[in-house]
Amino acid sequence: MFVDLMKLSDIAREYGYSFDNLKRYNEMFREKLPDFLEANEKENKDSIRVNTLKITMNELYDRLTEKGFVLSNINDYGFVIEDFNFSISSTEENLLGYFYIQGVSEMCVSSILSPTTNDFVIDMCAAPGGKTTHLSAIMENKGCIYAFDVNKRRLSALKNNISRLGCLNIAVFNLSGEKIKKINEDPDKILLDAPCTGSGVIRKDSLRKSIKSTHDVIFLSEIQKKLLKAGIDKLKSGGTLLYTTCSLEPEENEFVVQWALDCLDIKLLEIDIQINGIPLERGYIDIFGRKLSNEILLCKRTLPHVHNTNGLFMAKISKL
Numbered sequence: 001m002f003v004d005l006m007k008l009s010d011i012a013r014e015y016g017y018s019f020d021n022l023k024r025y026n027e028m029f030r031e032k033l034p035d036f037l038e039a040n041e042k043e044n045k046d047s048i049r050v051n052t053l054k055i056t057m058n059e060l061y062d063r064l065t066e067k068g069f070v071l072s073n074i075n076d077y078g079f080v081i082e083d084f085n086f087s088i089s090s091t092e093e094n095l096l097g098y099f100y101i102q103g104v105s106e107m108c109v110s111s112i113l114s115p116t117t118n119d120f121v122i123d124m125c126a127a128p129g130g131k132t133t134h135l136s137a138i139m140e141n142k143g144c145i146y147a148f149d150v151n152k153r154r155l156s157a158l159k160n161n162i163s164r165l166g167c168l169n170i171a172v173f174n175l176s177g178e179k180i181k182k183i184n185e186d187p188d189k190i191l192l193d194a195p196c197t198g199s200g201v202i203r204k205d206s207l208r209k210s211i212k213s214t215h216d217v218i219f220l221s222e223i224q225k226k227l228l229k230a231g232i233d234k235l236k237s238g239g240t241l242l243y244t245t246c247s248l249e250p251e252e253n254e255f256v257v258q259w260a261l262d263c264l265d266i267k268l269l270e271i272d273i274q275i276n277g278i279p280l281e282r283g284y285i286d287i288f289g290r291k292l293s294n295e296i297l298l299c300k301r302t303l304p305h306v307h308n309t310n311g312l313f314m315a316k317i318s319k320l
């Protein structure tokens with residue numbers, strides 16, 4: 001234990017975490033716990049992913065800087081808004097679908113699946129569509145994407161985003177991702193951005209410091225396993241599935257992937273990207289009293305105190 005329990009309970013009160021959650025993060029981040037706590041107190045600056053179906057990075061940069069936005073170039077996909085006179089969401093460029101407001105690490109996810117213009121892709125949990133519409137842009141509006149989600153309200157946001165961004169290769173289904181077995185053709189690629197406790201987005205929603213319990217983590221991990229099994233069962237042999245969550249919790253991440261390695265015919269693939277110039281962190285293989293296989297090191301994480309972004313988990317899986 002890095003910090004003793006008495007001190008931990010004071011820190012939990014000071015920063016607004018439930019004691020149980022903070023105990024978990026103490027075990028995960030150890031001497032980096034103070035950095036983690038402080039990083040979560042910062043707000044993310046707004047960032048936008050350029051919708052290359054409608055405009056180039058340079059054209060959008062020029063249009064927005066003319067209006068007084070100060071943009072910094074963060075990666076191949078978009079910009080961080082460093083300074084502004086009015087909200088980026090109120091711009092004509094937003095209404096015209098020239099960009100999607102998306103976190104810096106979130107906008108790096110879809111390209112990891114590397115869909116091609118000929119692929120049939122299924123996004124099992126798609127709403128509100130940040131990653132689906134990015135897949136569509138990477139595929140240049142070709143190939144075909146089936147986007148599933150169970151939540152009707154979020155699905156209408158997905159449909160609005162699809163139409164605003166001019167995506168023509170997406171069909172939307174108000175179905176559980178578990179129902180993908182009903183689709184006739186087997187997909188080449190699957191994105192599974194699974195429902196999760198969302199503890200990686202504490203910067204955006206501080207309630208997540210305390211509102212979810214270990215019970216929720218375990219409950220969601222069972223749903224995540226069911227969705228992952230349905231995805232792998234349906235995927236073409238040799239196809240790729242990207243499993244991702246915005247949760248920090250090993251039970252929703254490494255443990256789910258370890259379960260899949262033990263029970264399904266899969267292997268993990270390398271994910272080789274940097275965020276803000278910093279390589280991603282590797283998956284945990286010795287945590288909460290469990291020792292996992294070395295292959296789990298191929299899973300990757302972004303962390304608030306390392307990458308100055310939300311915390312995401314990613315595992316790139318190949319079906320054998």
Ligand SMILES: C[S@@+](CC[C@H](N)C(=O)[O-])C[C@H]1O[C@@H](n2cnc3c(N)ncnc32)[C@H](O)[C@@H]1O
Pocket residue numbers: 124125126127128129130131132148149150151154175176177178193194195196227
């Ligand atoms: C992390 S969010 C997806 C975010 C989305 N990929 C994006 O980038 O905008 C998870 C989504 O899973 C949906 N969901 C929950 N259970 C589901 C299920 N069994 N099948 C499909 N979608 C589900 C939720 O409604 C929610 O929209």
